[in-house]
Amino acid sequence: MFACLYIVWMYALHGFYRRWVSWAIGAVMLEIAVYVGWGWRCPLTDLAIALGDDTGADFIAELLLLENVDVVSSFGIFFAGGLALAGRRFWHEHTSYNRTS
DSSP states (O other): HHHHHHHHHHHHHOOTTTTHHHHHHHHHHHHHHHHEEEETSSSHHHHHHTTTOOOOOHHHHTTTTTTTHHHHHHHHHHHHHHHHHHHHHHHHHHHHHHHHH
């Protein structure tokens, strides 16, 4: 999902990846739907615990000792900001295109 966040922000700030931004937004929306549908828990965390992991955290979180970091809310804030800026860029490109033609 970091790649999707990167694509949204690169489009929002510089106009890059215009072709891929709708796919990135759709992928994040799908992940949000899965997360909400699973009762606000990651289904892979439950699977990891069922397979014998103590915490259910991923390797990077355990390696960097990110136990007290709420990744979901941080990702949500950055995605909402990027989505707002991407919407502004899209609106600006769309309205300036219609004014010139």
